[in-house]
Amino acid sequence: IDPGMDLFAEIERLKKEKNAIILAHYYQDADIQDIADYIGDSLGLSQEAAKTGADVIVFAGVHFMAETAKILSPQKKVLLPDLKAGCSLADTCPPDQFKVFKEQHPGHTVIMYVNSTAEIKAMSDIVCTSTNAVAIVESLPKDEKIIFGPDKNLGRYVAKKTGRDLVLWDGACMVHEIFSREKIVKLKNRYPQAKLIAHPECEEPILKEADYIGSTTGLLKYTISSPDNEFIVATESGILHQMQKASPHKTFIPAPPDNNCACNDCPHMKRNTLEKLYLCMEYEQPKILLPEALMDQARKPIERMLEISA
Numbered sequence: 001i002d003p004g005m006d007l008f009a010e011i012e013r014l015k016k017e018k019n020a021i022i023l024a025h026y027y028q029d030a031d032i033q034d035i036a037d038y039i040g041d042s043l044g045l046s047q048e049a050a051k052t053g054a055d056v057i058v059f060a061g062v063h064f065m066a067e068t069a070k071i072l073s074p075q076k077k078v079l080l081p082d083l084k085a086g087c088s089l090a091d092t093c094p095p096d097q098f099k100v101f102k103e104q105h106p107g108h109t110v111i112m113y114v115n116s117t118a119e120i121k122a123m124s125d126i127v128c129t130s131t132n133a134v135a136i137v138e139s140l141p142k143d144e145k146i147i148f149g150p151d152k153n154l155g156r157y158v159a160k161k162t163g164r165d166l167v168l169w170d171g172a173c174m175v176h177e178i179f180s181r182e183k184i185v186k187l188k189n190r191y192p193q194a195k196l197i198a199h200p201e202c203e204e205p206i207l208k209e210a211d212y213i214g215s216t217t218g219l220l221k222y223t224i225s226s227p228d229n230e231f232i233v234a235t236e237s238g239i240l241h242q243m244q245k246a247s248p249h250k251t252f253i254p255a256p257p258d259n260n261c262a263c264n265d266c267p268h269m270k271r272n273t274l275e276k277l278y279l280c281m282e283y284e285q286p287k288i289l290l291p292e293a294l295m296d297q298a299r300k301p302i303e304r305m306l307e308i309s310a
């Protein structure tokens with residue numbers, strides 16, 4: 001790429017030329033969020049992917065999100081700026097091991113968090129996101145036996161909220177397990193007015209300290225509607241961009257991690273850059289390709305989720 005190139009202008013040109021839409025998750029770099037046509041959480045992004053009239057979906061997020069978009073719009077070209085943008089949580093649930101787990105729990109309905117591979121979705125009955133996990137569980141009869149995965153922290157939170165006994169898969173996200181309760185408590189003492197807001201992928205001791213728990217969209221909305229002015233944010237740091245944009249006079253402090261790294265970046269989300277976004281649009285590569293039969297199988301539990309969340 002010519003270092004003098006105006007990437008924003010080139011990406012805008014390619015959007016028009018190719019009738020492309022850029023969908024970006026809140027955890028993307030600020031400049032990617034700024035050029036996106038739609039920024040959202042996992043649920044919003046899948047709803048958008050299902051209804052878009054664009055010919056090309058450029059997914060600024062991670063692999064499972066782009067895969068979900070492809071499954072919902074199989075006739076469209078779905079591009080991901082970096083195919084290696086995976087997910088540590090999805091990686092904790094390999095299909096062969098999950099198959100055995102399912103066999104060990106016959107008669108259970110399988111609810112899987114969208115942060116999972118297409119193969120895992122194909123083995124599930126309903127998909128959920130952090131926005132609708134409680135509602136999806138509650139949509140089933142009280143005595144229904146349920147497997148919930150792959151995130152045990154979200155699973156434990158949903159079990160507590162719904163009063164249901166869920167069989168949990170033992171998976172977690174590397175970014176949301178990094179926060180230090182001790183450092184957060186110290187920070188809360190230093191900023192007594194600050195509210196701790198946390199994503200349900202965080203571990204239980206962090207969630208116990210939280211004033212509000214929600215998905216990325218939930219957290220953003222909370223900071224907008226809350227009368228409070230200071231927030232300690234326990235999730236990936238990319239969301240701070242929209243929080244700060246929506247409430248420029250408020251203060252947002254990333255929750256401190258256990259180690260000495262100053263940021264809470266997801267290394268997978270951050271593989272995408274503006275340069276890679278431009279290149280993938282120019283060359284229409286890399287694109288998501290999945291076997292038809294797998295897509296057909298994985299589509300059913302995603303559509304069931306979208307129906308419940310409509």
Ligand code: 13P
Nearest residue numbers: 041042043129130215216
């Ligand atoms: P939501 O955007 O649905 O809250 O999910 C967060 C996440 O971990 C995405 O990878």
Ligand code: SF4
Nearest residue numbers: 087088089173175266
């Ligand atoms: Fe996966 Fe965690 Fe990164 Fe989200 S933040 S993409 S769950 S590794």
